[in-house]
Amino acid sequence: MELFRSAKTVRLRSHHDKYLLAEDDKESVCQDRNGTCKNARWTVEFVDGIGIDSVIRLKSCYDKYLTATDIPKFIGVTGKKVLQTVPKRLDSLIEWEPIREGHQVKLKTRYGNYLRANGGVPPWRNSITHDIPHRSATQEWILWTVDVLAVRPPPPPPPVEQEEEPNSPRLSKVESNDSFVFTAPPKADGRTIYYYVADDRGNVDEAEEECSFTFKGNSVEELTEKLVEETGIDEDIIVCTRSSLNGNLYPLRLHLPPNNATMHVIVIKSSSRAAKEFANPGPA
Numbered sequence: 354m355e356l357f358r359s360a361k362t363v364r365l366r367s368h369h370d371k372y373l374l375a376e377d378d379k380e381s382v383c384q385d386r387n388g389t390c391k392n393a394r395w396t397v398e399f400v401d402g403i404g405i406d407s408v409i410r411l412k413s414c415y416d417k418y419l420t421a422t423d424i425p426k427f428i429g430v431t432g433k434k435v436l437q438t439v440p441k442r443l444d445s446l447i448e449w450e451p452i453r454e455g456h457q458v459k460l461k462t463r464y465g466n467y468l469r470a471n472g473g474v475p476p477w478r479n480s481i482t483h484d485i486p487h488r489s490a491t492q493e494w495i496l497w498t499v500d501v502l503a504v505r506p507p508p509p510p511p512p513v514e515q516e517e518e519p520n521s522p523r524l525s526k527v528e529s530n531d532s533f534v535f536t537a538p539p540k541a542d543g544r545t546i547y548y549y550v551a552d553d554r555g556n557v558d559e560a561e562e563e564c565s566f567t568f569k570g571n572s573v574e575e576l577t578e579k580l581v582e583e584t585g586i587d588e589d590i591i592v593c594t595r596s597s598l599n600g601n602l603y604p605l606r607l608h609l610p611p612n613n614a615t616m617h618v619i620v621i622k623s624s625s626r627a628a629k630e631f632a633n634p635g636p637a
Contacts, residue, residue: 375415462483
């Protein structure tokens with residue numbers, strides 16, 4: 354499916370505006386509003402050799418697969434547990450078929466159920482099951498919005514071979530190269546932005562992988578708006594760069610680097626201590 358075709362890492366947002374998370378027990382999954390943590394990141398793998406090019410696997414930050422088990426979530430109800438597992442072999446329990454529904458997707462198991470984000474009162478609230486919703490009120494609980502956090506590099510183009518004219522002598526390597534006409538590659542459509550979200554003091558955990566996206570805008574204001582959308586932070590933010598000389602953070606205020614150059618930025622909240630230090634710098 355095209356939403357996943359170029360995706361390397363994604364996060365999935367439910368109808369309840371919460372993200373699918375791999376819990377720290379490395380077994381359970383849930384939904385939560387914090388989409389910036391590593392637990393909300395899922396690596397996409399494609400299933401080959403079964404005749405369906407849209408079937409995927411989703412691997413958590415703990416290198417375990419999102420798995421549709423046969424275990425009931427609660428006794429007496431139809432929903433089955435969804436867990437993180439490492440099966441002895443890659444079987445159909447960890448395979449999901451994305452089915453497009455407008456701008457969203459349903460994730461269907463190989464046995465006809467759908468990944469469902471449950472609402473309601475505890476213990477249903479924030480739980481994840483796979484099921485077939487029968488009530489109209491729960492039809493939207495199986496819809497997911499896909500945020501692509503990292504894209505796959507495009508495959509290299511096939512080599513171009515020059516056809517030899519009949520009865521012509523074979524050209525030397527140098528002569529053959531002269532016979533080709535090379536054109537400059539097209540300009541990249543946007544630039545890649547890598548980012549971390551800093552804590553209150555402006556620190557980041559660089560042991561975690563940077564998030565990334567393709568940015569087609571031209572100004573700092575546009576980049577700030579895009580980062581608000583990507584991070585899900587519901588307050589004002591400041592986009593910063595890190596000095597290569599002393600490692601300090603500095604707000605990005607003037608303009609973006611030319612030629613769609615790749616950027617690495619740090620996002621801080623305007624209410625953070627780090628942001629207040631920009632307004633009230635200490636003695637030099």
